[in-house]
Amino acid sequence: MPAQSAPSGPGDKLDRDVLRVASVVVLGAIMAILDTTVVNVALQKLTLEFSTSFDTIQWVATGYMLALATVIPVTGWASDRFGTKRLYLLAIGTFLVGSMLAGLAWNVESLIIFRVLQGLGGGMLMPAGMTILTRAAGPQRIGRVMSVLGVPMLLGPxxxxxxxxxxxxAVSWRWIFYINVPIGVLAFLLALRLLPKDDPEPSGRFDFVGMLMVSPGLAALIFGVSRIPSTGTVGAVEVWLPALAGLVLLVAFVLRALRVAHPLIDLKLFRNRSFSxxxxxxxxxCVGFFGAMLLLPTYFTLVRGESALHAGLLLAPQGLGAMLAMPITGRLADKIAARRIVxxxxxxxxxxxxxxxxxxATTSYGLLLSSLFVMGLGMGATMMPITSAALxxxxxxxxxxxxTATNIVQQTAGAIGSAIMSIILAALLAAKFGVSTSQGQLAATAATLNPATHTAAATLTADSFATTFLWATVLLALCLIPAFFLPKKRFVPEADADSAAQVAVPMH
Incomplete structure (x- = not known):
């Protein structure tokens, strides 16, 4: 597929056409990412509404995540085969229909089915949107467009x-799905009007065998990992069996993809050192950061006794820090080497x-909120510049x-990180309160809610969180090692260099 033309010169600003495309892509991203996090706080309400168990209602979130993992691998081929604009319109339409039906759900089974439909649309939105945006901006402005796309990714959680x-x-659980309808309709109409038309270019036969390996493989791996927090152990059959089956399928896909002409995911991309x-x-x-971010609201609700709404508000300084940093680091990513930002x-x-x-249990809120703001600044200088360096x-x-490959890495690593941090916390709480790992958080919740044991329980629980955050901090510190090998030079696109190949330019 031909790339959209973009003015040459690494210092060029984002023109009106690129900003129009960005507005459409950001709307779609907001819709998909918000929906993932909005539903999580409603699970307890849905359990009561449908008179079901928490294990069953978890499928409202898990079904969406598995549908996401299943459809993401197909989007790269589908973008080339049908055109990114058509695919993006299909993704928004599917997500919109799924949202409306989920809001009308009459029992837990129908809600889970409609959430899967939502996930099929949501899984196509981010990779297709990222492709549209990077093609419209051109390689010399990827840093800035990634910073635009990164705002909903950071603010969603x-x-x-x-x-x-x-x-x-204040309203109704149904509105966590209905809220997508006006956003989705607006995004669909804007996409129809503003996205540039592209001509499909079939990239070989569709790799059905590869799809039957990688999509179920990713879904099985993420499902197995997602069951760790509820089972409390990696030894449970419902954890290791699907995770092992998923790994086997993914390894088989890799071995096959290295031999066939047109694999579903082109592993030749990893021959590019910067991308790898x-x-x-x-x-x-993603393992370290998103695992830790999952636990922050739980700390505020479990240890400090805050409501879900207040816990969300307390995380706002992180979003503010990221919003301040991202426009600056986005411009820098187009001018200097990624390593110097990351x-x-x-x-x-x-x-x-x-x-x-x-x-x-009594740490100053001022200190915690200041730390979240600093982390937000760091986040704004990390995730999108890494993506820019890859592309x-x-x-x-x-x-x-x-x-497609980037989104698969983010989804899989994020799910694994969430599971790892959850199981560490559950094991620590179980040891503190003398119960099984699967009962650790329940025991901590009961003890902190009891006025007679609240003070001691809050101290023990906070200590468990501190140790879990230490593990996350170690992982993030280890991330400095591969980050050190990010490009030391900025690559000038051929349009800038007036040459047939990309040229590395040292940045002093």
């Missing part, structure tokens, strides 16, 4: 619990996390497949 808590408490190093850095980062960003995140490794040196025709 923060604004989602706030919006979800308010809708569930960026993906390794992204994997380690390493200081990781340093800020580790610095902020150190405070949480010492967190207690800047690739050819325009590789963008769809690269966006």
């Amino acid at each position: 923060i604004c989602g619990p706030i919006l979800g808590g308010w809708l569930v408490d 190093v960026a993906m390794i850095t992204m994997s380690v980062f 390493l200081p960003g990781l340093g800020l995140i580790v610095l902020g996390m150190v405070v949480f490794t010492q967190v207690g 800047q040196t690739l050819r325009p025709k590789d963008m769809a497949k690269a966006s």
Whole structure:
């Protein structure tokens, strides 16, 4: 597929056409990412509404996540085969229909089915949107467009619990799905009008065998990992069996993809050193950071007794820090080497996390909120510059497949990180309260709610959180190692260099 034309010159600003495309892509991203986090705070309400068990209602979240993992691998091929604009419109339409039906759900089974439909649309939105945006901007402005796309990715986990808590408490659980309808309709109409038309270019026969390996493989792996917090152990059959089956399928896919002509995911991308190093850095980062971020609201609700709404509001400084940093680092990512941005960003995140490794039951909110702000600044200088480093040196025709691979890495590593941090916390709580691992958080909740045991229980629980945050901090510190091998030079696209190949330019 031909790349959209973009003015040459690394210093060029984002023009009106690119900003229009960005507005459409950001709307779609907001819709998909908000929905993931909004639903999490409503699970307890849905359990009561449908008179079901928490294990069953978890499938409202798990079904969405598995559908996401299943459809993401197909989007790279589908972008080339049908065109990114058509695929993006299909993704928004599918998500919109799924949202409306989920809001109309009459029992838990229908809600789970409609959430899966939502996930099929949501899984296509981010990689297709990223492909459209990077092609429209051109490689010389990837840093800036990634900073634009990164705003909803950062604000979703923060604004989602706030919006979800308010809708569930003040309106109705159905509105956590209906809220997508006006956003989705607007995004669909804007996409129809503003997205540039592209001509499909079939990239060989569709790799059905590869799809039957990688999509179920990812779904099985993420499902097995997602069951760790509820079972409390990796030894449970429902954890290791699907996870092992998923790993076997993924390994088989890799071995086959290295031999066939047109694999579902082009592993030749990893021959590009910048792309490979960026993906390794992204994997380690997502495991440590998103695992820790999952636990922050729980600390505020379990240890400090805050409501879900207040816990979401307390995370706002992180979003503010990220919003301040991202426009600056986005411009810098197009002018200087990624390593010079990512390493200081990781340093800020580790610095902020150190405070949480010492967190207690009465730690000053001022100190915690300041640390979250510093972590937000670091986040704004980390995730999107890493993505920019991965994409800047690739050819325009590789963008769809690269966006797919990037989203797979983020989803898988994020799920693994959440499970790892949850099981560490559950094991620590179980040891503190003398119960089985699966009962650790329940025991801590009961003890902190009891006035007679509240003070002692809050201290023990806070200590468990501090140790868990220490593990996350160690992982984030280890992320500095692959980040050190990110490009030391900025790659100038051929349009800038007036040459047939990309040229590395040292930045002093």
